[in-house]
Amino acid sequence: MAAFGAALTVVVAVGLGVLFTRWIGLALDSATLTPPERVPFLGGGQPEVHAWSRFHVRYYAMALLFLAFDMEMVFMYPWAVVFVEEGAVALAEMLMFIVILLLGILYAWREGALEWA
Amino acid sequence: MGLRRALARLAAAAEAPVFPVIGAGGRSVAGEIALLGGVRVVDSPRAANVLLVVGGITPGLLAPLLQVHDQLPTPRATVWWPGEPVEHQDLRTVLGEVVVARPGDGDTLRGVFAELVGGGRLSDPPALPDDEPAEWRGVGPYGQGGTGMTGGVPYGRPLAKRSPDPDGLELDQLPLRIGPMFPPLPPGLILDIALQGDVIREVAVGDNPFLGHPDGPAPAGLDTALFLEAARRPQPVATIELARARHHLRWAAGTLRLHGLASESLRVLRLARALRPEHALEVETLARRLRGRRSLSWATRGVGVVTPAQVGFGPVARAAGVAVDARLDDPAYDGIGFSPVVNDGGDARARLRQRLAEAAQALDLANRAGARVRQPGPALEGPRGPLSAGEALPSAALVDLLPRLLVGQEWGDAMTTVASLDLDLEEAAAGARAGAPA
């Protein structure tokens, strides 16, 4: 548990350290910006609308595939720990599990689901 | 304040981050900026402290220039390389503190930057008035400018509207006017893009900012000026071919930068700057090396396919497998073993290979041509296509091609495609004038 405490300390400290970099700049110059200075860069023009919008993510099918795969990966961590101890059974079992999931990738690839919609 | 002084001392020795804006007649010097000592060209005005305006500012470029100027964070300064002749807007009347320098003068630029950082020079004030894009403060139920879920102008701008998509999802489409100072695009190109996700749904080419000036662009300011000159007066073949090789290498440098190979791009620019016919072997090696670069092929293969039916001239057509070249009918090239280089595929990869091979071939021809002089008369093959008196210059036709090419492309592919066509908006404007009935 001490190790986790140390890791947490480090995370917080480095995060604050990076934030501090920004603070140096703000301390040196805190003048306000005019609206034209705040216009998003498009090469000289002004945007007509806010960029925040219902963004059409072209890889949504791949994102769904990832959800399933992410789940699969989680099973592999504990498997890896006991792998040598359990021997060939573990290898065979995981092989079966993975082959089933590879079918999923194969299907997705055949359906063109990995490409931009 | 001690910290500030210490930082300023360090910062004054840094490379000056420069955002270049290329105006009329500026293309020919633009390639040199990246090679100036102590200067770094950046991709966005937000990363720059010095705005470098090269060439003349036409009326169409003025408003975008002021906008980009204000997007530079303070401390900022503006340096202007007006070039000859100063027939356009005098920048000093619209931007208060402009330092005018001779084109290619890196020392003044460095000096301005050092003064700016050292505190000896005040940062430029904003050029545009302190106005909101739209009246919104105090409007709406929370004073945010909007109404309901998607109505009104919250914080000064409306929300995007939905629009059908071949994918079947009716999601928002961002109407974006990109350019004329967007680094991945050629200077002056304005694209009105309807962007849905990262895919381009509609494209219209905006008004060419180089058009509309009473005199039009001066041909002397074009980056193909030497070729236009050669179309009218006798010119040694070696000079023409050397200029062609240089042109293609500069273009290749821009393409390499776009594909994330900035240092390689500088190396090619360096080669282009000091190019002599003796460099034939070096250019040959470069062409072979880049041809063998898998990653580069991978990023450009199949992107932006142009068929011979769409473009029937210049390197673009030759990259699509058509052996068309004005030099074939040019007596000046008889007997020095010229035959056009051809690639197939017509995609961005083919165009990269095509231009690199043509650069190598041009140096080869320059060596073989000796003191041979080309006489005006037949059409001259310029680096983008044939140039003949009274006809439209090649860029004009290539710009017209954009809408059809870009629709349906992902953003990065679209940028690759535009870069691979080697457009010059100024030439397109000059060509439009030349092609117009008198």
Added chain:
Amino acid sequence: MRWSSPLGAVVLVAGVLSAGAYVVAVLDVALGRLTAAGHLRLRHALRQPLDETALLLLTRPSRTERPDAQAWALAPALLGAMAAAAVATVPLGRGIAVADVADGIVLFGAAMAMVMVAVYLHGWSANSPMPLLGGYRFIALALSYEMPLALVLIAAALPAESLSVGAIVASQHDLWNVVRQPLGLPLYLIAGAGLAFWGPLDTADGPDLAGGTTAEVSGPSRVAWELARRFVLVAVAVMGAAVFLGGWQGPMLPGPAWMALKTLVLLAGLVWMAHRVARVRLERFVVVAWTVLIPLALVDVFVSGAIAL
């Protein structure tokens, strides 16, 4: 000083990250100049990163019209913090580890999964089209590299019979994983370049988006972001050195020196790659990641497993 005491831990990790980030910047300038001009000036390379940082600190941070300011500020801090968490799991010498926990590579994986959150927030928060596209591109990239990244680390854990990085280092006493599992390191470096959106996988901050998620970032915020991003690169290299190059083990030199040397080798390789390999076309990379990299990573797991038995 005990390295798991709060002060010791912070000094160790912040020191490794800062030193590594500086080395990356120097290598980047040096290799860039070597490629561009064929020669290098060491003094220039050593000074350049410091000068540039000073300039950025004196430059005013920009703001867009209506950004999500808090999330925008949070993004670099989160990115840097996650790099710190990743480095904390790695033993840098015999007994020099901040958090060599039993589930080390899971902690590393969790920290690196948060990178996606940080980069997306950085792109989203500006409320500007180019950063937005950059943020969304990174998600596509992250969803593609994350699986190979986790799988090659799992493969390395097989012979160690433990998820702890210390145990993985110890398991390489006789033979380094780079030899025992030849597929591991290349796959790991590809995924690692993706993690730090570095070189050929810099699709999020690329020049075709005028800087992508950094297109609206100037001054100190830019320092914070570039620093955090280099921290991630360093974390990738440190972990790679431990998991594939035998970590702190080696003859003659003390452990930390070996670790530094191996990390340096990997960092130099990553920087070299950035100057050498063109940026990928994302759409193509995604397909290749799923149809080639993931199956290869699975092969790596099974071959490594079969060898470990």
Added chain:
Amino acid sequence: MIRSGTVDIAFWMFSAGSVVAAWLVFRTDSMVRAAYWLLASFAGVGALMVLLNARFLGLVLVLMMAGEMTIMAVFMVMFMMNPAGLNPMTMVHQHRTAKIAGVFAFAGLALVGLVADFPDRPADARRDPTSDLGRELLGDSMLVFETAGVTLLATMIGAIAIASKRGRYGDAEQGSAPPALEEKPPEPAGMEH
């Protein structure tokens, strides 16, 4: 070993943090913020699990939720109008039902907590829960584990079949009737093969 007092403080801090973050999910107008407040809440729960010595599960929760919440954010932004909350709105609807359901759920869970007789079988703190989990997966729960594989495959195929419009043989909607959500004239089916 850290003194138990520190662990207690950490426990309460993470608990409070999780609850506050979960509450903020409904207080923000931005879909991205909502998703990431939820992630923060999950991360707090993950930390609690680590404190309870379920280290693997705690870390894996964070690992998975980082990806999952990002995907959720992306999908929410895709389909919600006004995804960034530029015009203020409320994330809470059907107040009366929600209040009643909330009170009942809380009371029920609290009751279980107070009344139930939890087994008191402290596990050996030195045992590694991760390897125990691995042995379980390869032993008694092997069938569950393999069933999970098949379920995930079904999930993948189902998700792609539903979400992807472009199919192997062309447009997936070609020849199919549109869903009866809106009044639309049915498209002539089977015009092209």
